[in-house]
Amino acid sequence: MSGGRGITRRGFVAGAAAALAAPDPSAAAATVSRAAVVDWALVETSLALEVAPLAAVELVLYRRLVVEPAVPAGVIDLGLRGSIDFELLASTRPDRIYRSNFSAWAAAQLERIAPVRDLTIFRRGEKPFARAEEAMRAMAADYGVPARAEAYIAATATELLRLSRALERWTDRPVLIANLGDARHFRTFGEDSMFGEVAARLGFRNAWGPRTSYSATAPVGIEALAGMPEAIVVLVGPIPPEARQALPASALWQAMPQVAAGRVLTIDPVNAFGGLPAGRRFARLFAEALERRA
Numbered sequence: 001m002s003g004g005r006g007i008t009r010r011g012f013v014a015g016a017a018a019a020l021a022a023p024d025p026s027a028a029a030a031t032v033s034r035a036a037v038v039d040w041a042l043v044e045t046s047l048a049l050e051v052a053p054l055a056a057v058e059l060v061l062y063r064r065l066v067v068e069p070a071v072p073a074g075v076i077d078l079g080l081r082g083s084i085d086f087e088l089l090a091s092t093r094p095d096r097i098y099r100s101n102f103s104a105w106a107a108a109q110l111e112r113i114a115p116v117r118d119l120t121i122f123r124r125g126e127k128p129f130a131r132a133e134e135a136m137r138a139m140a141a142d143y144g145v146p147a148r149a150e151a152y153i154a155a156t157a158t159e160l161l162r163l164s165r166a167l168e169r170w171t172d173r174p175v176l177i178a179n180l181g182d183a184r185h186f187r188t189f190g191e192d193s194m195f196g197e198v199a200a201r202l203g204f205r206n207a208w209g210p211r212t213s214y215s216a217t218a219p220v221g222i223e224a225l226a227g228m229p230e231a232i233v234v235l236v237g238p239i240p241p242e243a244r245q246a247l248p249a250s251a252l253w254q255a256m257p258q259v260a261a262g263r264v265l266t267i268d269p270v271n272a273f274g275g276l277p278a279g280r281r282f283a284r285l286f287a288e289a290l291e292r293r294a
Contacts, residue, residue, distance in 0.1 A: 031144040036094035038084055038103045038110070040066055041121050041275040045136050046098070047071065048277045049148045055092045057081045065238070066271040068281055089113055096142060102273070117142070122273055129197045132275040156276050163287045164202045170290055173263075174207035175199050176231045178220075179272065180239055183246035183253070187218030189272065195236070198279045199286070207231035216272065222252055229257035234286055237269045265289040 036055040037043045043056045047069035055076035056062070062071060076092055079085040081102070086109050089097075094114045099107070101120040110116045119135040121128045133153050140149030177195045178186040189195040190212025199206060207228045211217060225233065247253045258264050267285040271278040 032096040032142040034093065034095045035098060035143075036078070036089055036092060036096070036114070037098045038078065038081065038106065039098065039100040039119075040081070040271055041132070041273060041278070042098045042100065042119055042135065042139070043071070044069060044271065044277040045119075045132070045139055045275045046143075048152055048275075049136065049140050049143060049145055051139075051143050051145065053098075054094055055089060057084060065269045066274065066278070067269060069277055084109075086110075086113065098139065121275060125192065127192050127197050128194050129201075129276075129279065132194070132279065136276060152276065156280055159280060160198065160201045160283055163283050167202055167204075167287055167290060170232065171203040171205075174205040174228065174231045175234055176207040176225070176228055176258075177234045177236065179218075179236050180243045181219050182240060183243040183250060184222050185219035186222065186235075187216050188212070188220055189216050193272070194274060194279050195270070195272065195282050198283050202283060202286070204232075222250075222256065225256040225258055231258060231263070232290075233258045233264045234289070235264065235266045236272065236282070237267060239266065262293070265293065 035046065035051070035053045037046055037053045038057050040057070040062060043053060043062065044066060046053050052072045052075055055078050056071065057078045058081050059071055059075060059077040076088070078089050084103070084106055086106075089110075090113045097110050097114050097116045099110060099116060099118055101118070101123070103110070104118075107116065107118075117138070119138055121131045121135055123131070136149045136152060137146070140146045177189045177193075177199060180186050188208045190208050191197070191200065191206045191210050192212055193216060196206050196208075196212075207230075208217070225231075253259055265286070267282075267289050270282045270285065274281075
């Protein structure tokens, strides 16, 4: 063609080459670089993938109760999980917000700020471990680091297998996993909890069995321990100060067979509704507590 009004063969080839060399806009849009996270299990998951979120919720308490992975100082604290600071969240201009069913109450407000992805791990009647793996893979895909998810999942499986072999001599006894509410009541975690599923992968039967609703049952009276005399009791911290002070002098507590036999273990805080990092932390602390008792 002539007159400058058409596309020459040379121009067509040059244009095609330039198009092929240019970044794919859809691929770029699929990679999240400014994530806000309003669920602790997903905060753990993001950090385990070596991606610090731009903003997350209730970080002072996270550092006390979840502990690891550690949150970098630069992550913006969006306030309480049950009272998210939406104005502050909007000001951070995230390109994706990650939530779970625990923040379903805020879905409409969150969706007005940025695209939202629901990566719920805990659902009634379902075990959480596989869902935690799915959540990690989903976040890693969004971040453009899928290999990190596969490496972490594989390392988790290897660690649990190693610990199961190390703890085999104790697995003849069931385990009761609980948080103390006060000196007379506890919350126990069943087979459908992260703690319960990790304990099963370590080779332990759950003394409470399937009798939980949505991972845990509470409140349960201390006297219920008498019905599980052979169990190892694992108390997941923190222990309320009132209970810590009262239990040594409690005749009821001292009469429980696990207490009398020295089969009560206390471990540092772990996120009861956490992801794979919480599962690994629980396994490690449980194993260390058993080894100290040996």
